Amino acid sequence: MTGASTSTAGSHHGLTDRLSRWARGLSGKPDEPQVESEPRARAGSAASREINRRRRLYEEIGEFLFAHDLDLTPLNFGVALDYLTGASIGVEKAVQAVLMERGKISNAWMESLAASQRADEVTPDALASMLDKVEENLDEFTGLMTESRNSAKDYGAALQEQAKGLAAGADNEPILARLVSLTRSMVEKTRQVETQLRENQKQTQALKSSLETARRAAEHDHLTGLPNRRAFEGVLREELKLAKEGDEQLSVAFCDIDHFKLVNDTHGHETGDRVLKFVAGLLAKASDDRCHVARHGGEEFVMLFRGKTAAETCEAVDAVREDLANRSLVNRTNGERMERVSFSAGVANVLAYDDPRAALKAADRALYLAKEHGRNRVYLAAEAD
Template sequence: MANATSSSANAQHGLTDRLTRWARGLSGKSEDEPEPGPPARNANNSMMREINRRRQLYSDIGDFLFAHDLDLTPLNFSVALDYMTGANIGVEKAIKAVLMERGKITNGWVESVVAEQRADEVTPESLATMLDKVEENLAQFGGLVHESRNSAKDYGAALQEQAKGLADGENAAPVLSRLVNLTRSMVEKTRQVENQMRESQKQTQALKSSLESARRAAEHDHLTGLPNRRAFESVLKEELLLAQAQGEQISVAFCDIDHFKIINDTHGHDTGDRVLKFVAGLLAKVSNDRCHVARHGGEEFVMLFRGKTAPEACELVDGVRADLASRNLVNRSNGERMEKISFSAGVANVHAYEDPRAALKAADRALYLAKEHGRNRVYLAADAD
């Protein structure tokens, strides 16, 4: 009986061994490879927990984007990730605040928050630092060129000196040896200078790209794609100088979408953002190198017309106003037709005021007169006394 039990145990043990070897073969392990002990199992468990944590995070981000009907863009994903992980305190606070106020965020809101953060990053100090670095690299580049030229001159003089020895009948072997060493030294120095110049050029190119990105971030509205208020103020100065130099008329206009808060409250901020983009597109159609359009802030846009009198500018703006007012817009989220969308505007002659700011204030006053007298109209500001 004991022998039968022993045989059965041995047979079972043998079957276990065969099954173990078969499983190892499927996993790619050799027969001699030991089974993992507790430390390996702990490592595997830790890895699985990390994988599960990431899966849950991706799922939470997806749920967040879906709940707020946000587009699947890298920007939205990045903001959701910052919010879920707390990686960006500013984003986390902003989202919590808007959720308490509105209960939902929109694509446009995400763009505006990111734009504000980037605008904060692009400070005059940071731009000045970048410019200083570019100038430093350019100075270094110029120094390397100068050093390379001096080295070439020194090399030429040294060659001439050694060549004299050959002409004077000096033993050729040591002279040739010195020439070879001199040439090797020059080749090595040239290689070092080339490497330094190449590295300096790469750094300058990277800084140039950073400056261009910073300039775009600082001067463009990320929702509508139009220049922002900062960019417009720079253009106004430049265009005014051109108009004065060439004896041209120059006019400014403020345009403000009528009842925009009602549009947001009725149809949602996402639809409000699309209305902003649509109006921006209509205004941008009349822009060219002598007519500039920018988003001044909120639902307000500003325009500059060089070579146009105030009445002529008023006519152009009124044409855009009439075009918008004649359209039947549909809410894309539910397919319902929206109430008529319109804007009011005020126009002023820049030359009629002591400075551009005064002209802008006059256009702004004319805009609010248009609002007070029924909206969906363009008013011309009276010239200053």
């Protein structure tokens, strides 16, 4: 047993060293000297304590990654570092939540978390800048194509002119020399254009990737993971088209958490965020290719059902409402049982209105009435005449 323990300890120590070197390589910093190679650093000195602190941190990161069978990648290392040091509150909260819910973390989840953190940095200005860059690249690409065509035309015209001289029996030697010069010039020009095109293609590819990330960020709510209002508007247009083509029903529901401000005021915004995510999860269980759920803003969610009448949609939404109202939620921060959490909803038949926006307003009015008449209920909007 002693030999096995020694072997494990040695292996773990080697892993710590590798993590230390790898992490410093990521940051571009040279290897730091070990304690043994620092005879001037007395035990307990600031330098020695810092070295030991980093060693312990790298050891914790290694234990975290291997405990969850995560790949040793820069992305995973960065997320683990943010979580263990508390450098990012968002990362810390997300990791704690998934550990409580699933007990284990996957590589795919780490990638999605890192993507959502990066997405927070995508501002409307940054998106506009990227779009401008794409347009600039496309203009440059068009210019290169025009320049290439013009060069080819000029080259062809010059060759024809020199060919006339050859046909006329003129002195061939200077004409051939000019042909060689023209050919060399065209080859060099072609090489330049090819180089520019390759560089332009690389930049366009990178911009496409950035724009895709920005687009995903612009259409998803990072707290709940649901599509946001902007994404829902696009889905509504598409589903309306499919419903009309397939002669199907289409209904929409607005759901709003009751007394949500009181939840925040009583238990804090962190608990309020967890309530939002919990309600989003319950609603999302109904989501499939014929039912779409999105966070419309604040504590309000929207659901779109294709193939269900407004009455059937009321039943589906009411089942979720009843499920939530019968649950006994606990404040994870202090272990205290929370007041009952519920939501009210308003439902409308989208196809009963000339404009889908009118249907949304009708569902919103029905939601308002549900709130006025006691909350924790689902109301169906009266259809337009």
